[in-house]
Structures are given as C-alpha cells and as structure tokens.
Amino acid sequence: MKKLLAAVLIAIFSISALTSCGQGLSRFSVTYTDVFDTVTVITAYAKSEAVFNKAANAAHDELLRLHKLYDIYNEYDGITNLATLNRLCGESAQPVGKDIEILIKSGLEYAALTDGKLNIAAGNLTCLWHDCIANGTGLPTDEALIKAKEHISYKSVKLENGTLSFDDPKIKLDVGATAKGYAAERAAAVLEENGISDYLINAGGNVVSKGKKPDGEWKIGIQDPAKQTGEYRFIVAVKDKSVVTSGSYERFFEYGGKRYSHIIDLEKLYPSDRYVSVTVLCGSSADGDALSTALFCMSVSDGKALLKQKNAEALWIYENGEYEKTDGFKIYE
Amino acid sequence: MNKKTIADIILVCSVVLIAAVMLIVTTVNKKNGDKFEISVGGRVYGTYSLSEDRTVDVDGLCVVRVKDGAVYMESSTCKGGDCVKHKPISKSGESIICLPNSVVIRVLGETDADAVI
Known part of the structure; x- marks a missing residue:
C-alpha cells in the first residue's frame, strides 16, 4: 500500500512538473537600440508572437516618444521637449505636458531629499563631462567647472500649475538620472494595456519586472564589474519589482590612464569613484533610477538613511570587489 | 516475479x-548555446550555428565571424569600435551590441539570468 501511495505521489509530481512548463504561453524577446542611447530588451510571455509583437511595438513607440521628450541636446518638430524648455524657460514661463511635469516634480523632490546630490538642474555641469565622454576629449578645466557650478541651483526651478520657469536664466535641466527609469515604467504600462502580464523590461540597466515565468520568479544578474558585459556576480529573484543598477562601467571615458564614469559628484565637480556599481531594489523603476544615481555619490550610511525613506534596498560594489548591502537585499545566488 | x-x-x-x-x-x-542570432534595428537578420566556422557580412555594416564555437565582431563601420574589442561569445544569453549601427549578436538558449544589469 505504501508502495502504491509513493508511486502515485511520484506520478502526480512528474505530471505537474511537465504541465508547469506549458500554460499556453511562449517566451518572446526583442532588443531595441534606438532609445535613450542604450540597449533596451523586452522579454515577455504571450499567447502568440503576434500578440507579443503588437504589445512590444506599442511599448517601443512609447519609449521613442519619451526619448524625444526628454532629449536635452536636440529639438524636434511639433513637440516641446526639454531642449526647447531649457532654451525658453529662462526668459519666460512655459506650459509643460504631464510626462515632463511628473519627471521634474520627482526630480525636485529628490534634489531636496538629497540636498542637491541628485540635481536635475545640474545640466551645465553634467554636460561638460558628458561632452568629454562622448567626444573622448580631455578633462574639463577647473575654471569651466567652477563657472558651471554657479548655475545649477535646483531652487531656481519653479514648477507651478503645469508651468515651468527658471529664476536663473542660465539653468539647464538634465534628467539623465531619472528619465530612463520613468520611461521603463511607462513602457510597462503600455505592455499591460496590450494584455501582457508576465514581462521583464531592461532599459539600459533599469529593470521593471511583472508577474513570473512558468518556472518561477524572474532572475536578474548583477554585472560582475571585473568581467565583460553579461557576466554576473550575483542573482536576485524578483516579482513585481524594479531593479536598477548604476555602474561606472556603463558609460565612461579614459584619459591619462584613468577611467572617468558618467555619474558626476556635484560637490567634487568630478565623476564619482566611490563605487563601481550600486544596485537598488524597489517598487518603482523611476525611484530606483534616481536612488541608484544618488547613492553613487554618497556614503553607504547616508545611502541607507535615504533608502529607508523610500522603502528600498541596495547593493554597493567597490572597485576592489568587496560589497555591502542592506539587510533586505536578498541575494538568490 | x-x-x-x-x-x-x-x-x-x-x-x-x-x-x-x-x-x-x-x-x-x-550553458553553451549552439545557435546565435544577428539583428539589425530590432529586426532579426539571421540565425546561425555556432558549430560551423563562417563569416557573415551584415549589410556592409559589419562583419561577424564564427570560429571554434564562438562568435565575434571582426570589423565594423561604427566610430567607436567597442563591438570589435568585445571578446568572442559562446554562452547562452551573451551578446555583443553595436549601438551606433544598431546591430545585436546574441547567443540563443536559456540562461540562469533573464537580464544582466
């Protein structure tokens, strides 16, 4: 009798193992290289390729729209984007749309919360460095950096009743630290509107996860900074969460044998070299994006205090390979 | 019995x-994939075996070479050339991406991590 019971149990287990592999959903994936100057991968489970393609195309359209809206270098016909607003808001107040309003509002909140360590009004300073990274030219001069620092006060950015103005006419907004995170969330909403409920969006290190895979939770590898792209050091398992990594290896330039990252410490006026990467786990990709950049430029203890306010967890990896993490940051393997 | x-x-x-x-x-x-995919501008350009040595000219944008079970970017018309410096890849999920030309080479197959960031 015992043997029969054991056999039946094993049979049930085997059958469930087999059937769990197929619930009529197949896995699809697509890679885009034309939004936010980075690589975006959408992976999802869908009933058919047609269903997936329709949803992914709609999400891609949304990403393209936001890419143009948050561009601070180029203006486009027919839309008022951040480049346009940077040009006009010093002279007169300008009406802004919902997507710009949300991003600036959140940017100003983070600027106040971090005492300007994360500052959307720092465009004058960050662009000096980003131009160096893009062109591979030498470092900006101290004179240019000090001059740029005079016009980065977020307190001179006024957003009232959907209208934006700058008290300091020389202010330039730079939403590079938060735009991708917000855009990834918007793309996620579009996937859901199109009937997709189990998906993973990775917009250049900003991951939004929803639902699960037939065999369990989504697994996100945290890049091993010492190795080449794609080789992970840790894995975290997530469900309905965002994981965002800011890494000095993402975008950088080398000069005089030293590597300079794209994340600028606004107090030192130089790229931050405190960590090689900071990964944030939280409920929203927009928050994760802002937090990972902010944490990059502060001590671990200051970072932990900030994380507590936002109910988020983090993992810091140092240049020498050592790491620290918050208690709630669970490593899967 | x-x-x-x-x-x-x-x-x-x-x-x-x-x-x-x-x-x-x-x-x-x-872990080791046996096929890889080349895509250009988000569209699949072709799927190839990793076990046959060959070169693929991708629309004059770049040349992809398969050698000894691994694939790498042999040459590219892009400015930076980071894709050409990338080491050959062979494991499932690994990829070489040329952002300027919008070319992605990716080894197919299941992986432990659904994304690496």
Whole structure:
C-alpha cells in the first residue's frame, strides 16, 4: 500500500512538473537600440508572437516618444521637449505636458531629499563631462567647472500649475538620472494595456519586472564589474519589482590612464569613484533610477538613511570587489 | 516475479517520466548555446550555428565571424569600435551590441539570468 501511495505521489509530481512548463504561453524577446542611447530588451510571455509583437511595438513607440521628450541636446518638430524648455524657460514661463511635469516634480523632490546630490538642474555641469565622454576629449578645466557650478541651483526651478520657469536664466535641466527609469515604467504600462502580464523590461540597466515565468520568479544578474558585459556576480529573484543598477562601467571615458564614469559628484565637480556599481531594489523603476544615481555619490550610511525613506534596498560594489548591502537585499545566488 | 502490481507499473512509468523531464530540463539549461542570432534595428537578420566556422557580412555594416564555437565582431563601420574589442561569445544569453549601427549578436538558449544589469 505504501508502495502504491509513493508511486502515485511520484506520478502526480512528474505530471505537474511537465504541465508547469506549458500554460499556453511562449517566451518572446526583442532588443531595441534606438532609445535613450542604450540597449533596451523586452522579454515577455504571450499567447502568440503576434500578440507579443503588437504589445512590444506599442511599448517601443512609447519609449521613442519619451526619448524625444526628454532629449536635452536636440529639438524636434511639433513637440516641446526639454531642449526647447531649457532654451525658453529662462526668459519666460512655459506650459509643460504631464510626462515632463511628473519627471521634474520627482526630480525636485529628490534634489531636496538629497540636498542637491541628485540635481536635475545640474545640466551645465553634467554636460561638460558628458561632452568629454562622448567626444573622448580631455578633462574639463577647473575654471569651466567652477563657472558651471554657479548655475545649477535646483531652487531656481519653479514648477507651478503645469508651468515651468527658471529664476536663473542660465539653468539647464538634465534628467539623465531619472528619465530612463520613468520611461521603463511607462513602457510597462503600455505592455499591460496590450494584455501582457508576465514581462521583464531592461532599459539600459533599469529593470521593471511583472508577474513570473512558468518556472518561477524572474532572475536578474548583477554585472560582475571585473568581467565583460553579461557576466554576473550575483542573482536576485524578483516579482513585481524594479531593479536598477548604476555602474561606472556603463558609460565612461579614459584619459591619462584613468577611467572617468558618467555619474558626476556635484560637490567634487568630478565623476564619482566611490563605487563601481550600486544596485537598488524597489517598487518603482523611476525611484530606483534616481536612488541608484544618488547613492553613487554618497556614503553607504547616508545611502541607507535615504533608502529607508523610500522603502528600498541596495547593493554597493567597490572597485576592489568587496560589497555591502542592506539587510533586505536578498541575494538568490 | 511475474506478479507485477499496479504500483510497480506506476513506479516504473513515473521513473521513466522523471528521467524524461530531467533530460528536457538539462538540455534546455545547458550553458553553451549552439545557435546565435544577428539583428539589425530590432529586426532579426539571421540565425546561425555556432558549430560551423563562417563569416557573415551584415549589410556592409559589419562583419561577424564564427570560429571554434564562438562568435565575434571582426570589423565594423561604427566610430567607436567597442563591438570589435568585445571578446568572442559562446554562452547562452551573451551578446555583443553595436549601438551606433544598431546591430545585436546574441547567443540563443536559456540562461540562469533573464537580464544582466
């Protein structure tokens, strides 16, 4: 009798193992290289390729729209984007749309919360460095950096009743630290509107996860900074969460044998070299994006205090390979 | 010994079934991919085997070479050339991406991580 019971149990287990592999959903994936100057991968489970393609195309359209809206270098016909607003808001107040309003509002909140360590009004300073990274030219001069620092006060950015103005006419907004995170969330909403409920969006290190895979939770590898792209050091398992990594290896330039990252410490006026990467786990990709950049430029203890306010967890990896993490940051393997 | 019970039959069937499931799982989870995909501007350009040495000229944008079970970017018209400096890839999920030309080479197959950031 015992043997029969054991056999039946094993049979049930085997059958469930087999059937769990197929619930009529197949896995699809697509890679885009034309939004936010980075690589975006959408992976999802869908009933058919047609269903997936329709949803992914709609999400891609949304990403393209936001890419143009948050561009601070180029203006486009027919839309008022951040480049346009940077040009006009010093002279007169300008009406802004919902997507710009949300991003600036959140940017100003983070600027106040971090005492300007994360500052959307720092465009004058960050662009000096980003131009160096893009062109591979030498470092900006101290004179240019000090001059740029005079016009980065977020307190001179006024957003009232959907209208934006700058008290300091020389202010330039730079939403590079938060735009991708917000855009990834918007793309996620579009996937859901199109009937997709189990998906993973990775917009250049900003991951939004929803639902699960037939065999369990989504697994996100945290890049091993010492190795080449794609080789992970840790894995975290997530469900309905965002994981965002800011890494000095993402975008950088080398000069005089030293590597300079794209994340600028606004107090030192130089790229931050405190960590090689900071990964944030939280409920929203927009928050994760802002937090990972902010944490990059502060001590671990200051970072932990900030994380507590936002109910988020983090993992810091140092240049020498050592790491620290918050208690709630669970490593899967 | 010829008096097989129902339990014996179910047991044997179950073992065979488990073995089959394990075989499927291990086959799918193997680390070294055997195929890779090239895509341009988000569209699949072609899928190729990693086990045959060959070169693929991708619309004059770049030349992809397969050698000894690994694939790499041999040359590219892009300005930075980071894609050409990338080491050859062979494991499932690994990719070489040329952002300026919008070319992605990716080894197909299941991976432990659904994304690496």
